[in-house]
Amino acid sequence: MATSVPPRFCTDYAKRVAKCQKCKMQLEKGVLRMGKIMPNFFVAAKDPSKPPPDMKQYFHKECLFEMLFKARPTTKVIDETEEIEGFEDLNAEDQDEIKKLVDELTEKRSKDGPAEPKKTPSKKKAKDEVEETPSRKRKNEEPAKSKRPTEFNEESDYNSFYKFLKVCSVMKDISSSSEKSAVITSMLQKKGFDGDLMLWLSFLIRESDKRDYNVTDEKMVSYFAKILDTDEAKIQKYISKSNDVALSIAHAHEKKVTNEKSNWSLQKVDRFLEKLETLKEDDEIVKHLKFAAKRFRHDELEVLIRLIRKELDTGADAKVVLKGVHSTAPNVFETDGLDKVVDKYYNNGFEDSKKAATSKKSEPKAKKSRREADSDESDAEESEVEMSDSESEGEGDSDSEDTGEEEEDISGSDSDDVSEISSDEEGDEVKENSPKKVARGTRTRPRGSNGNIVKKEECPPDMEACRYGEKCYRKNKQHLEQFWHPSAQ
Template identity: 30%
Template structure:
């Protein structure tokens, strides 16, 4: 049987309407009911067709238990009909709902926006008291609103109403119309007699990412739990999940389940759903999650469950962000939310400004910071030339080194600290716990402060930052001479004063006046004022030559604008139309199913290269960017692939990490396409097997139909490209930036030449300097030597550091045949079969 009770299509021949008995002309749109076939198998169904008007007329006299069309989601094939017919059906659904409401006697209750403190309660109607006790699900939900009187029994608070508004928002492609749908709802309510619902709870649900709820449930885990709830086959559900939407998967198997059946009518409220979501964040054990989800599901219609799971996934599929929704609340609501991230505070302040008890007539909402609540960080857009930087930064450029770490926003209120990531999530303690000790020392006069910066590992021996990815807890042990350091580049709140409206140069000055740098722990970002293009060119050259990620450029008079991309970032892959970027011609080795709109499609591809010595293929990166929808559609059939069974071992021709096993393997890598991949830089990755070489931020820039697998980038060639990318010559930079001599940060060429003339050194001084330099240089003792360190070798981490420091190379078991030396504890210990005998020395 189908998951849905209704269908829509175009009549293939002349037939008759079940209700009026008149003809359904060939090619005309028709609605159908899907009913069990009394004359066939239990799994077969029969179809009864109607004119659109006729079917909706029949609903008017239907019993309360009869299934009717409540939304477009109830209709099979709705997405395949033309827009005109879609609009007609949606209009009929809306009219039917309005007719129901007008026919129902209801005591009208209009929202009073006057100040009041009213507690309202709703019964969650839980049936299993023992289960309630076990999971501590409260039986009463108290909603306190300081400013708005809420009718808890209002139709505006029904979960079904929430879903209808979501469907309307999703239906409109225009963002202005999406905002209009929300605005009209908050003004008139679902019954068009005035909104009497709970605006805050409604916004909490329609903006699921606005809350800090963490459910600890990914799509696979949800499928696993619901396969037990529905008593169905986990593998079958997992196969359905490949279509990309876990809510559709669960909804589909819900309608088929014999163990638990969907409710015919939705009875849930948004407050019950909000409470269930809160409870779900508190349970982490699988059995507790299972029991709670089962209890919720028993109260759901199929559409209730679909929306509930989408709330867990924080993706309602309505193509509307915070701005679209909050613009409907107040002109400044989005800006206020970006700064405070406190939805409740924004709603309560809006209610203060509402006139005549109707949202929509408001004064401007003020924008303010709430300490200990994350602020949406200001961001940077790509800058592709020196000239464009000066066009966008007209008041002088403050240039900062772009640190390759993790963005950190630090809030301090007395002795209390909070740390937030770029995505406003709490930062893992091991990365920032040390700051509680050092921030009071670095900012002794700051009782309340918000700092913006980057946290990364800092090499205290060589006085330089370490690259991205070294901050992980398991990796810090490999860098004994490194400390976790917080590089501060902005401050927008200090001792009760909001600094966001102050100019960048003034914020920087205040920062410099209040900070006492602690080397290797809390430091100011390196910054200089750039006044002419030549100075910026020199700085870019120095940055790239030293292997730094790039620069961030800021207008010296710019204010701090949360969430706005008004800073500029310069990286080598942005310059000269990408000619400075790292590229490689790699072979498609496998593919993964996409998610969301690309669900059920191969939209992420596993790329790799051939080891010419072993004739094995090794993985380099995954790529999902660079194709338009039309090209991606063609690739579904043009690349010959076979489905992977992740329980079995990978094919003999590929060396792939277990965590990267794809959904499909190519049938023959030598017949597979070659694509040119461009990225920000070559990087090191523990999960990829091409000597650990990978590409950061890869995208497909060209289909190399002119090349065969023999001309693609091999592993041996990839190693050379990796080494070369770390030693970019000045010639390439000069070609991109113009012929200018390299200069130190902020130092003019004329000043250097004058300085050189004044500093005449004696032979003794020169010899002393030479001796000092030679002592500090590391000799290349292990150059051209390749080491394999057997598992279990004592102090292997220290050994690796020393080998690399003296120009040696280390390989893993995949490249054991290339090793010139093998390091073991004992000569008689077990070694891999392919260990070269001449390497044991």
């Protein structure tokens, strides 16, 4: 069984053009490069009797140290410059830069602490171990763990800086605030969304970025004039026309540099901005900005400059962006800050508050529906009483013909009813389907198809009347046999 061999590291100046194994950009001939030396087990597999030959993977120094900064505590990294083969052959300036990166890496790993070995739980309890009572267990219970991720996949499309550009472009083209919020909602609701919401929101809401980048608009123009090797007056000419610093520098960059879109992640851009905040000298800032300008396309550089200037041109303020997360997120942001919004999102805090609100609203509605049902039943009882009274009066009349005439008069069949007469002045034709108006407070007895008054049907004593009556929607045989329904007239 092959044992794992820790990698070695080397550095030199490129003897030929190659590709960086991290960013896939070219390592030009003569530039500083760093290498990771590992055994080539693929070659060794052909002849197991011989030790595996060395294999070198080359990187930009920034790309290599970016990988080492994210490495696990147990992974072998560069602890001191003496471990880098060929370090003594570099010039003094490059040695100082690498030494600075090594010191930052060592400081970070010392803060993180050593990796703790995993403990294997014992199957049997010790004899002197006391069984915990339920009450004691409750006291010792840890608070519920947060579901908020601590690490994100930088290779994911939802953590891509180019994806961020696309979202900004879509929001910029939309005028409606609600539609701008819907762009954020749509992205968050996509299946498999694994983006770093904190970075998305802090980039979109620029007032939440508390960093000071020490770069004014005048300095920005001066820096990029040096980086692009162009006249500062040309960039100022673009600015006077567009009144937009970021767009003007991007325009000058497009004329000088032809790059494909980069594969930078939001996390890498955040680290870039974090380092920019620490730089004070002009030369250091120019070198740092140049690193991005050589790798970015012009539209990516434009957005990067807007992030530095804290003026993203999406037309969406904090309230609009946060409404895309949840309708109550702006209130949480005002009271508790952006970090609390992100916590609530990952721990379903917004859903819990929504359920509580809906349950409170549903309680009065339920009470109201009960009151309406009670009132309907009481109305039905009153109508039954009135109907029985009118029937008893009809049965007591001696002259049935007079009664019929009276009923016709009450029903309002005279030509005075406007709803039954068409608007045609030439003829007094009555509309067939128009409803007949009945004077308020009057009641008519039900009549059959032959015009005779129909007596009210009564429920048999051995059955129970269905509460829905003729309007009952149940058609199953069991229900019809169990409950009495009045026959449709």
